[in-house]
Amino acid sequence: MTETLINNLKFLGFNIYEAKVYIEMLKQAHPLTAYEIAGLSDVPRSKVYEVVDKLFVKQALVQTSENPRKYLAVDPGVILAEIKSAFDSSFEYVKNAFNNLSPGETADYIMNLIGKKSIIKKSKEMINGALESILIAVGPNMLKELEDELRDAEDREVTINFVYYGDDKIRFKNLYIHKLNQPDVENWLNILLDVDFKEVLAGTMSLALDEGHGIWTKNVYMTNILQDNIIHEIYLGMLEEKLGFEHIHSITGKIPGTLWDKAMVTFKEKFNL
Numbered sequence: 001m002t003e004t005l006i007n008n009l010k011f012l013g014f015n016i017y018e019a020k021v022y023i024e025m026l027k028q029a030h031p032l033t034a035y036e037i038a039g040l041s042d043v044p045r046s047k048v049y050e051v052v053d054k055l056f057v058k059q060a061l062v063q064t065s066e067n068p069r070k071y072l073a074v075d076p077g078v079i080l081a082e083i084k085s086a087f088d089s090s091f092e093y094v095k096n097a098f099n100n101l102s103p104g105e106t107a108d109y110i111m112n113l114i115g116k117k118s119i120i121k122k123s124k125e126m127i128n129g130a131l132e133s134i135l136i137a138v139g140p141n142m143l144k145e146l147e148d149e150l151r152d153a154e155d156r157e158v159t160i161n162f163v164y165y166g167d168d169k170i171r172f173k174n175l176y177i178h179k180l181n182q183p184d185v186e187n188w189l190n191i192l193l194d195v196d197f198k199e200v201l202a203g204t205m206s207l208a209l210d211e212g213h214g215i216w217t218k219n220v221y222m223t224n225i226l227q228d229n230i231i232h233e234i235y236l237g238m239l240e241e242k243l244g245f246e247h248i249h250s251i252t253g254k255i256p257g258t259l260w261d262k263a264m265v266t267f268k269e270k271f272n273l
Contacts, residue, residue, distance in 0.1 A: 017043045113201070139164070143164070143166075177240070189212070191203050
């Protein structure tokens with residue numbers, strides 16, 4: 001407990017010696033000199049006078065006598081209230097200062113999502129935060145995980161364009177059934193997701209285990225690539241509905257399938273597909 005308390009006091013602005021002295025002083029019923037404090041708190045005598053002075057400046061200790069100088073701890077409720085007040089004041093100042101800065105360019109990073117739970121959690125956060133638009137491509141297993149959030153988005157009048165890798169009938173507006181070169185939806189959960197044309201997520205997860213890997217980003221180049229991917233899936237779904245597989249194959253031949261197989265070699269090795 002003491003180590004955890006010391007670490008949290010360090011977070012609140014105490015160094016390790018200050019934390020040790022203050023904790024020890026809270027146990028004392030009578031004033032102590034710096035020399036006595038050193039013996040009780042495991043703080044070197046060469047450091048204790050400096051530490052006591054700093055705690056006095058922080059108003060964590062009060063001096064009760066002059067010769068010799070003796071000290072008592074200030075009630076922790078008073079100290080914590082002062083720290084919280086100072087923190088809140090600094091937080092508000094920094095927030096307002098940032099808001100008043102001229103808009104510039106910030107780094108658009110790509111976040112790796114490891115494990116099924118983290119991918120599903122991030123997907124739900126994105127859908128729940130959608131304001132106007134969702135582009136999504138999933139199969140039946142992933143839909144089970146996200147259906148409540150997607151229904152809520154529909155209730156908020158968010159426009160959903162939905163690519164579905166499945167045979168069962170589901171009720172969503174703007175639904176596009178896509179079976180041509182679809183992912184393995186029997187054993188894996190797959191998702192492509194765009195929200196408000198600002199942030200995207202792509203992920204592949206094991207159905208049976210908590211294995212999976214995905215990415216999330218607002219990077220403009222990556223978002224455009226994944227948006228383009230989902231939109232092409234929508235095109236394919238529309239063509240499949242209107243023309244049928246056989247007619248599409250008679251037009252395209254084997255070239256798209258061959259290229260797809262080559263592109264998926266490394267991916268399938270990574271996920272044992």
